[in-house]
C-alpha cells in the first residue's frame with residue numbers, strides 16, 4: 195500500500211527546529227523526515243483489531259510540530275518509528291470488528307489505551323480517563339501514545355491502518371467525510387472546554403484561532419455558562435469564524451492586553467526588558483496554539499488565582515506569571531472515553547451531537563484535501579492555513595490526482 199512514512203532523523207529534527215517555524219516551505223520541501231513509500235499493510239493479529247481504509251485524514255498542529263522538530267524530545271519516548279502519521283481519521287472498516295460490520299464508516303479516537311494494548315487496565319483507563327493511560331509504551335503494540343505515532347498501527351496518511359474496537363465511533367450517514375474529519379478535533383475541544391471548568395459568567399480568553407482555538411471557542415460556548423469569550427485571531431477569515439463560533443470579542447495578537455483590559459479593568463505593567471503583562475485579567479485563558487507567544491499571552495492576561503489551559507502542545511515559555519499570580523496551569527490532552535465534567539459521557543459522543551451546528555458545517559465545507567503524493571503542497575497549505583482562510587487540511591489516500 196501507499197503511505198507517507200515518518201522516519202527518525204536527529205539531524206533533520208535539529209534542522210527542522212532551526213528553520214521550521216520561520217521557513218515552512220523549506221521545511222516541507224527538504225528537511226521534513228517524511229517520504230512517500232510502498233509498504234506492507236499494518237497487521238495486529240489480536241482480538242478486537244480490524245483493518246480500516248482511510249477516507250480522509252487531517253493534518254494537525256502536533257503533526258506539523260513533529261515534522262518540523264518543534265515538538266519536545268520528551269515525546270521521542272512515546273512514539274515508535276518508522277510511523278505513518280494521521281490521527282484525525284475517517285475510515286471504512288474492511289473487516290468485521292466485534293459488533294461493527296465491514297463497510298461501516300467510523301472515526302477513530304486515536305488514543306492507544308490499555309484495552310487496545312491487551313494489558314490490564316491502568317487506574318486512569320478504569321476511570322474512563324483513557325487520555326491519561328499509563329500503558330502507552332507496553333503490551334502487544336510498540337510504544338505510541340496514539341494511532342499515527344505507533345509503528346504497528348499505521349495512520350490515516352496511508353491507504354490502510356488498523357485500529358481497536360475501543361477506538362471506533364460510527365459516523366451517521368448524514369455526515370460528509372469532511373464533517374466527520376472534524377469529530378476528533380472537536381472531541382479534543384470538548385475535553386478542553388470541560389478541563390477549563392469555566393464558572394457562570396466567567397471571562398475567558400482563547401489565544402489562537404486555528405482549528406483548535408475555533409472549535410474550543412465553540413465547545414466553551416455550547417458546554418459552559420461562561421460570559422465573554424475573547425478570541426485572539428490573526429487573519430480576517432479566523433475573525434469571522436471566531437464570531438460565528440461564539441466569541442463576544444475578537445482581537446489581533448498585538449492588541450490582546452488592551453482588549454482584556456477593556457473587558458476586565460485590569461492594570462498593565464510594562465517591564466523595561468520583557469513583554470508587558472496584566473495585573474487582573476480573565477478568569478480562564480486557553481492557549482490553543484502552543485507557541486511561546488501564545489502561551490505567554492494566556493499567562494499574562496489571566497487574573498491572580500485564575501486558570502490557564504494548555505491545549506496546544508507547548509514549547510518552553512516564561513512561567514513567572516504562573517508563580518507570581520498563583521495560576522492553575524492545567525493540561526488538556528486528547529479526550530476521554532468518560533468525561534467527568536459531562537456526567538461520564540464520552541467526548542466523541544458529545545462532539546457527534548454538536549456536529550449539526552451551521553458554523554461547523556461551514557468549516558467542513560472548506561476542508562482542503564490532497565492526494566498523498568502532493569504531501570509537500572499539503573504541508574505548506576497546513577502551515578499557512580490561517581492566512582489562506584482554511585481551517586483544516588487533510589489527505590485523501592484514495593485520490594491519485
Ligand SMILES: [Zn+2]
Nearest residue numbers: 308316319327
Ligand atoms: Zn490505561
